[in-house]
Amino acid sequence: MTDHPTTPDAGLPEGVDDAVRAELTSLRESIDNIDAAVVHMLAERFKATQRVGRLKAEHKLPPADPARERTQIKRLRELAAGAHLDPVFAEKFLNFIIAEVIRHHEAIANDAVAGGNDAA
Amino acid sequence: MTDHPTTPDAGLPEGVDDAVRAELTSLRESIDNIDAAVVHMLAERFKATQRVGRLKAEHKLPPADPARERTQIKRLRELAAGAHLDPVFAEKFLNFIIAEVIRHHEAIANDAVAGGNDAA
Numbered sequence: 001m002t003d004h005p006t007t008p009d010a011g012l013p014e015g016v017d018d019a020v021r022a023e024l025t026s027l028r029e030s031i032d033n034i035d036a037a038v039v040h041m042l043a044e045r046f047k048a049t050q051r052v053g054r055l056k057a058e059h060k061l062p063p064a065d066p067a068r069e070r071t072q073i074k075r076l077r078e079l080a081a082g083a084h085l086d087p088v089f090a091e092k093f094l095n096f097i098i099a100e101v102i103r104h105h106e107a108i109a110n111d112a113v114a115g116g117n118d119a120a
Numbered sequence: 121m122t123d124h125p126t127t128p129d130a131g132l133p134e135g136v137d138d139a140v141r142a143e144l145t146s147l148r149e150s151i152d153n154i155d156a157a158v159v160h161m162l163a164e165r166f167k168a169t170q171r172v173g174r175l176k177a178e179h180k181l182p183p184a185d186p187a188r189e190r191t192q193i194k195r196l197r198e199l200a201a202g203a204h205l206d207p208v209f210a211e212k213f214l215n216f217i218i219a220e221v222i223r224h225h226e227a228i229a230n231d232a233v234a235g236g237n238d239a240a
Contacts, residue, residue, distance in 0.1 A: 016179065085163035
């Protein structure tokens with residue numbers, strides 16, 4: 001809830017040179033800032049995929065969509081290459097996210113079925 | 121390389137209602153925008169961790185840092201909760217990224233050792 005300081009030099013052994021410690025701390029602060037941004041982007045992404053999941057469940061569309069996934073993977077690999085990010089990692093990352101999304105979609109579909117069976 | 125259109129309605133079955141198709145397409149465009157942002161954030165994150173990896177290798181610091189990782193996980197879980205993202209997923213996500221970072225750090229450390237052994 002709170003965005004408290006993370007003591008980014010936690011865990012550095014004693015005896016590390018002050019200049020090295022300062023540079024590591026600065027890099028870790030940047031990493032922490034990026035992680036906060038990514039977490040918030042992913043929160044927004046899951047809001048969108050939850051809406052997709054509800055639409056798919058309402059209209060009896062399958063949770064997974066291999067053609068869409070192939071297009072996404074191709075595009076992300078290209079974007080990654082342009083950003084000097086390993087395209088293999090970008091593809092693994094997207095597969096990791098998609099696995100979570102499909103888990104959500106299946107849960108939504110199961111809830112819809114359970115709701116449909118519940119006459120109360 | 122190119123940020124070409126992704127035909128976000130690829131894979132939707134024939135016979136899907138036009139309004140549903142339009143809403144799915146709009147949601148998929150948002151997802152594609154978010155993915156592009158995240159890929160670029162991750163590219164920047166790996167630039168930072170590569171610098172951390174080189175510093176650690178130069179100063180013989182261990183690639184993994186369990187105290188730092190515990191602090192990161194605790195903070196990301198809190199940020200995720202505030203953003204209505206599943207904290208369990210946020211932790212899995214960070215572990216996924218850290219595994220890749222450690223792989224990079226080990227490669228950097230191995231390169232440094234290989235370089236040190238090469239008298240040429």
